[in-house]
Amino acid sequence: MIDYIVSALTLVSIFAILALGLNIQWGWSGMLNLTFITFAAVGAYVSAGFDLGPPVYAHQQTYIIQLSTPFPVALLAGTLAAGIAGGIVGAIALRRLRSDYFAIVTLSIGLVIYQVVAQNRGIFGGQVGLFGIPQPFADLLPLTPQQYMYFYLAMCLVALLAVYLLVRHMFGSPFGRTMRAIRDDELAAQAFARPVFWFKLRAFVFGSLIAGFGGALLSHFVGAFNPAGWTPGETFVLYTAIFLGGTGNNLGSILGTLIFVGIISEVTRYIPPIPGNPDANEALRGVVAGLIIILVLRYRPQGILGEPRDNDAKRDSQAGTDTYLPAAPAVAQPT
Amino acid sequence: MAQYLTNNVFVDVLVGAIVVGAAAWLINRTIIEPFNRRGAKVTVLFVVTIALSLMIQNAIIVFFGGTTHSLVVPSETVSQVGPFLFTAADMIVMAVAVAIMLAVHVILRYTTFGKSQRAVADSRELASVTGINMPRVVALTWLMAGAIAGIAGAVIAFQGGTFSPLTGYTFLLVTFAAAVAGGLGRPYGAMIGAVILGLVTEVGGAYLASSYKQVIAVGILVVVLLIRPSGLFDARGRTTI
Amino acid sequence: MSAALLLEVSGLSKSFGGVEAVRDCSFTVPEGSITGLIGSNGAGKSTAVNLISGFHRPDKGSVRFDGVEMVGLSPDQIAARGMIRTFQTTREWGSLTVMENMLVAAPSRGRDSVWRSLFTPRAIARADREDRQTARGILGEIGLVGLRDHRAGELSGGQKRLLEFARIMMARPRMALLDEPLAGVNPVLAERIDHAVGYLRSSGITLLIIEHNLGFVEATCDTAIVMALGTAIATGRMEELRTNPAVLDAYLGVATVA
Numbered sequence: 013m014i015d016y017i018v019s020a021l022t023l024v025s026i027f028a029i030l031a032l033g034l035n036i037q038w039g040w041s042g043m044l045n046l047t048f049i050t051f052a053a054v055g056a057y058v059s060a061g062f063d064l065g066p067p068v069y070a071h072q073q074t075y076i077i078q079l080s081t082p083f084p085v086a087l088l089a090g091t092l093a094a095g096i097a098g099g100i101v102g103a104i105a106l107r108r109l110r111s112d113y114f115a116i117v118t119l120s121i122g123l124v125i126y127q128v129v130a131q132n133r134g135i136f137g138g139q140v141g142l143f144g145i146p147q148p149f150a151d152l153l154p155l156t157p158q159q160y161m162y163f164y165l166a167m168c169l170v171a172l173l174a175v176y177l178l179v180r181h182m183f184g185s186p187f188g189r190t191m192r193a194i195r196d197d198e199l200a201a202q203a204f205a206r207p208v209f210w211f212k213l214r215a216f217v218f219g220s221l222i223a224g225f226g227g228a229l230l231s232h233f234v235g236a237f238n239p240a241g242w243t244p245g246e247t248f249v250l251y252t253a254i255f256l257g258g259t260g261n262n263l264g265s266i267l268g269t270l271i272f273v274g275i276i277s278e279v280t281r282y283i284p285p286i287p288g289n290p291d292a293n294e295a296l297r298g299v300v301a302g303l304i305i306i307l308v309l310r311y312r313p314q315g316i317l318g319e320p321r322d323n324d325a326k327r328d329s330q331a332g333t334d335t336y337l338p339a340a341p342a343v344a345q346p347t
Numbered sequence: 348m349a350q351y352l353t354n355n356v357f358v359d360v361l362v363g364a365i366v367v368g369a370a371a372w373l374i375n376r377t378i379i380e381p382f383n384r385r386g387a388k389v390t391v392l393f394v395v396t397i398a399l400s401l402m403i404q405n406a407i408i409v410f411f412g413g414t415t416h417s418l419v420v421p422s423e424t425v426s427q428v429g430p431f432l433f434t435a436a437d438m439i440v441m442a443v444a445v446a447i448m449l450a451v452h453v454i455l456r457y458t459t460f461g462k463s464q465r466a467v468a469d470s471r472e473l474a475s476v477t478g479i480n481m482p483r484v485v486a487l488t489w490l491m492a493g494a495i496a497g498i499a500g501a502v503i504a505f506q507g508g509t510f511s512p513l514t515g516y517t518f519l520l521v522t523f524a525a526a527v528a529g530g531l532g533r534p535y536g537a538m539i540g541a542v543i544l545g546l547v548t549e550v551g552g553a554y555l556a557s558s559y560k561q562v563i564a565v566g567i568l569v570v571v572l573l574i575r576p577s578g579l580f581d582a583r584g585r586t587t588i
Numbered sequence: 589m590s591a592a593l594l595l596e597v598s599g600l601s602k603s604f605g606g607v608e609a610v611r612d613c614s615f616t617v618p619e620g621s622i623t624g625l626i627g628s629n630g631a632g633k634s635t636a637v638n639l640i641s642g643f644h645r646p647d648k649g650s651v652r653f654d655g656v657e658m659v660g661l662s663p664d665q666i667a668a669r670g671m672i673r674t675f676q677t678t679r680e681w682g683s684l685t686v687m688e689n690m691l692v693a694a695p696s697r698g699r700d701s702v703w704r705s706l707f708t709p710r711a712i713a714r715a716d717r718e719d720r721q722t723a724r725g726i727l728g729e730i731g732l733v734g735l736r737d738h739r740a741g742e743l744s745g746g747q748k749r750l751l752e753f754a755r756i757m758m759a760r761p762r763m764a765l766l767d768e769p770l771a772g773v774n775p776v777l778a779e780r781i782d783h784a785v786g787y788l789r790s791s792g793i794t795l796l797i798i799e800h801n802l803g804f805v806e807a808t809c810d811t812a813i814v815m816a817l818g819t820a821i822a823t824g825r826m827e828e829l830r831t832n833p834a835v836l837d838a839y840l841g842v843a844t845v846a
Contacts (some may be wrong), residue, residue, distance in 0.1 A: 181709070189700075200675075218702065231660070
């Protein structure tokens, strides 16, 4: 039972990292990337390729990257690869700048990448995917398999904390403010000298980098990775988490992931399977996800936590600078 | 607005049209309208429709199973027109397509409803001010779109012989590509875009592996977006204010 | 004594699907002045402003700002060169607080790069602190300082309009194009807007104001440019324009004094 909880928590923390990345694209910047999971997959595959050696059973799996680098290098490679992919896809999808075009294009490109990878064994092993992915640091630490699981969980929690702190810092920075302004009103942002395309592209790449980072952690956690792990539906799991927790709210993304991925998904796993319909439980999760999104948007669009708000009065009093004129009604002056 | 294709198990195209059309109308009434009444942003509605399609697609899996189903298809009589071979099923599909295009054209151009639709597409505020019953136009448009989608779904199942809950997705891709390439919001552009795209993908698919059909469609989409972001037929070349 | 011409518009033309919105339009705006842009509805004033600020691309013509050609530049590039505009509807950043609106409006000077946020956080924090202090002063002058932690979307219509002025002040442009700042505004608010306009002017910002309220234009603007049917037909002080036959002809029956 404990093992199960450790494993579930690890998965939740990885998904929380992914949710934070998606929150940057959607929550901060208003970009509806419908194929976010693809970038996580890039990170997953590339990082695996970097630290997998040549396949032991060449007839079972083939893939294009076959280095044997240590895990940190692989992790970095996966993250960067996802960022580059984000740069390319973002540059194409942001051309038209209208939100529905953008969403459609991301979905289309994602579906195609999925098809290409799934049907070509030579790239990343096709439907079979990659397996036997080495466990990070396993050979350096004398741990039993059970202890290793705790280690991996700790590693993921540290990673989550790091990503969260990074994201929170950027949210309050001028960059984060500008992205939110662009989300609220692009034209006004342009009128105030912000090159909207470049900002959106930057935010897109930022989110993609985090996706790749999370994806690398995911493939190394499971030890294997194949198309079943990044079906188009997985992106919606992340969206549900973000909507639930509060779009734009970083802590909310983590909370939403915990509630949806951790609790609800696990619960639906326990519903007795319907005979003759093996996909039903998975599908049920999809139904619940869609329902949650609609209900949240209808009755509490800001999610559980709502978007954090700047508090200047507090800063003012902390700095001891609250010596300004009170808000008196102005009087018209003759010209 | 976002459209989605659903699949249904009814062989009769008419039943398909009615059921999906009614479902679409119902969805609009119960789910979409409350958002519209509150003046929700376009993106929010888009997300809602996506969430809906997620629910429906998965509900179908829950109720009907995720495997492919097959239909009984009438005998494969083949006739020859010029250098092309058509089965009876193919001819029916083409006839239906032409019939729908004509019907849409007639509705848009010659009926009061169609004119209201075009007015609303042009400018929502102006349309409601001139006395057009907005919610009604939207509701009937949903009905129409749903009915067409239902017919399309039935026809796809009919022609292909087999279908699964994932069939919708693959056609969604080509549909989007056609709509964007033709210029969103221009029905004639969408029609032409669909025909061109369909031809190109099918011909290309015949030469390359058929699994590359989608890749071609997206490839075209990408190219169009890069060189003519407003779509092939959209004459307006300005940023929206 | 004539001030340098900050804005020179010549031969500006733009058609939308067969309708000529702006037709061979030419005028100039001297630096440091307040100039009104008046004309009946459909005269092409807003379109002209859209063309000048880069939101639409003119079919023909040139726009020289401080001697540099602006046609072909994107709106953000033009804004970066010192020309900021408002829109007919207020365009505040709704989910950001009033203070955050001011901070975004401030010239960024490269501060919003991801790089800088990561590697020079202290410099950015310092710049932010300075901006906050400046913003408080401006908000105090305009009368919004008590609302600075409210989300901009929650403000009343009048407060949103005042926020537009505060943001412009924060951005310290060389020139501001105001699109009907007094449209649908009650007299009390009109006074505050009037004060805000004076505030902008006293900081040396050149103003070009589209307005229908001729009383305001007469009281506030040095000169006015009259547009009709897409082109500029006259320029001058309001007293002169009132007796200009071409102006009377175009404007017949439309004159309104607040």
